[in-house]
Amino acid sequence: MTTHPTTPFDGQKPGTSGLRKKTAVFMQPNFLENFVQATFNAIGGVRGKTLVLGGDGRYFGTDAAQVILKMAAASGAARVIVGQGAWLSTPAASNLIRKRSADGGIILSASHNPGGPNEDFGVKYNMANGGPAPESVTEAIFARTKEITEYAKFDAPDVNLTAIGESHLGAMVVEVVDPVSAYADMMEEIFDFKALRGLFHEGFTMRMDSMCAITGPYAVEILEKRLGAAKGTVVHETPLPDFGGMHPDPNPTWAHELMVEMMGASAPDFGAASDGDGDRNMVLGRGVYVSPSDSLAVIAANAHLVPGYAQGLKGVARSMPTSAAVDRVATALGIDCYETPTGWKFFGNLMDAGRVSLCGEESFGTGSDHVREKDGLWAVLMWLNIIAARGQGVAEILAEHFERFGRNYYSRHDYEALPVDQANAMLNDLRDRLASLKGTQNHGLIVENADEFAYTDPVDGSISVQQGFRILFEGGSRVVLRLSGTGTEGATLRVYLERYVPGPAGLNEDPQEALGPIIRATEEIVGIRARTGRAGPDVIT
Structure with a gap:
């Protein structure tokens, strides 16, 4: 272990989803190290703790993972569970933190922002519940960034992150895991995979655009391998450091290729897209676009059709800018509806307290209490399960929803x-x-x-x-x-x-x-x- 002297950098205040800067800023000497050490200091150190580590595969991610592993080892962490190749979607990381009872996790992503040497990078700390750090913690991190004088780092060769299994970095165990399997297994527990396999067997067609980002391997495993969707259903399925030059934000502007296909004469039955780190989604039917606010409301109204929510919802929550469409559903269901600020961390307390099952933001983020992050593929599977249960297409489901709720x-x-x-x-x-x-x-x-x-x-x-x-x-x-x-x-x-x-x-x-x-x-x-x-x-x- 070596202790390195350093001086503070200006502007290391985490936003709603961690610290995001241009990649070149993170690549400055000591910039990443300062922020990571400040994070460790703010949470009381990591000695004896277990952490989860991974990211969306964007440029500088594997280098950053090696730095963080060596810093965790120098600070006495007991174990770091890292996705193979330093890959983990944000919801998959949240699931691993919860499933493995880890003390927290570090996610390397700038979500839906572009990636590459001239684009964006980000680092976010998630708590033991699997959710983003609350404001009390992010403020403590920011305070430490302004007073940092040194950081600790273990002197050792890089860890092999390509092979699944355990190795040691000093006394710390580095456990490299399949980034997809645990998440896919969780989805199989929530949804009626038998009904979904039947849907595709009967000729239902779909296009899933993973936008050269992290959900590609997850979507291929779940949709094509486990559910039997035709090979090629998932497009742009290989995560690339620069997302293939794409802007990995699943909205009508940036997912224009999918929009053109879904509005065309030969459109498939269903279309979807996800973002850089896999926590956002866009949903379309043949010739119809579903706004995120309407998607949240439709999911809430039909959640009882999905096995994981057959007992009903505890409550729902939405960010303040999100439309009030879900409020009307909550009133009809006789459940509470909470209005929070923007930022998924505000939903964490409500879910942990058992007050809500379903949450959503207008910025293409939807999720439930299965993890403590929004979850793009989960939202796609919710729609597929609802379609299978109702035997209707997206346009029909939307029309009936509007007739009932306005x-x-x-x-x-x-x-x-x-x-x-x-x-x-x-x-x-x-x-x-x-x-x-x-x-x-x-x-x-x-x-x-x-x-x-x-x-x-x-x-x-x-x-x-x-x-x-x-x-x-x-x-x-x-x-x-x-x-x-x-x-x-x-x-x-x-x-x-x-x-x-x-x-x-x-x-x-x-x-x-x-x-x-x-x-x-x-x-x-x-x-x-x-x-x-x-x-x-x-x-x-």
């Missing part, structure tokens, strides 16, 4: 890489004017209320403030504005637009047209395009 027209507009000062000034101005907005009229919409969302955790009483701006219009429409915590360059402003239509008429409009008055009212109130000079959003989902 429709929450919803869209997210992203303005990316804004100058940070400009974005902050715009939102600070909005903050100063919130109280004066009530009762004002804009493009025929009357502001009923406007506030800045704050959250008090019902389990531990912790308080999170400044979690996004809400402008609520009379009649149930609203707009939410917040800065994303997942970008690495400039500021990304996310604008969430929602309009509720109870039906029976007005359920089949184009979402952007249905939201037109709200889009125009938002521009009048906030002045995004006028103040930024942008002609429009960079991404619409």
Whole structure:
């Protein structure tokens, strides 16, 4: 073991999902080591502890894994369970932490951000429950990054991460495991694999786009090998360090190849995509796109059809910017619905306390209490199981859902890489004017209320403030504005637009047209395009 002197780096504050920076920033001497040592220090050290380690296969991941293994050995860790090749999807890592009763885990990913030497990298610490570190821990990590003076690292050759089995790094055991098998086994316990095999046997067709990211091997194992989907059902199935130049974000903008296929004349019955680290999903039917908010609501309404949830849901939770579609389902089911800030860590307490079974975010993240992360393939299998149980296609299921519950027209507009000062000034101005907005009229919409969302955790009483701006219009429409915590360059402003239509008429409009008055009212109130000079959003989902 060698102790290395170091000095703090600015800007090592974890966001909603760990620390994300450009890859070149992480590759600076001591940058990764400082953050890892600060993490170890913040959690009381790792002596005698068992950790899980893995990532999404992006550039610098294997090098970072070797650094972390040597630092864990130097700090006295007893065992590190690492995915073969340093691969683990985020939900698979969460499952391993829980299944092996590990003390925590380190996930090497920047999720849906692009990868490569000129793109993004990230490091996230997950707790013993398998979920992301709460704010109390991320704040402690940040505090340690500002005062660090040294880090410890074991001097030894790199560990062979290609061969499954155990080896030693000093006194520490390095256990290399198959990254896929435990996760696939868990899925087989939750879902009716017999019914799903029957679905594919009867000629059901599907396209799964893994976007050259980590879910490729998982999707091939589950869909093609265990369920019998035709070979080639999974495309872009090989994880690549730069994701093959793709932007591994499963939305209509970046998964355009899948969108074109699913909207075409020869579309398969079902389409899906997942992101860089496997925790996000996009779901489509033949000729129809399912918004993440609607997907959450449909899953909640039909979860009882899936063996793992046959006894019913304990409750549901959604992030504040996510549409209220699932709220209406919860009311019909007679279960609680919680509204939390953005960030999966806020769902962890609710799941651990047994208050909710199902959670979702509008940013293409859906999951349940089977792990403590959102889970892209799980969401895909939920839809497949519901399709098999109901004997209906996606379009039919959606239409019947809207007829019963009404429709929450919803869209997210992203303005990316804004100058940070400009974005902050715009939102600070909005903050100063919130109280004066009530009762004002804009493009025929009357502001009923406007506030800045704050959250008090019902389990531990912790308080999170400044979690996004809400402008609520009379009649149930609203707009939410917040800065994303997942970008690495400039500021990304996310604008969430929602309009509720109870039906029976007005359920089949184009979402952007249905939201037109709200889009125009938002521009009048906030002045995004006028103040930024942008002609429009960079991404619409």
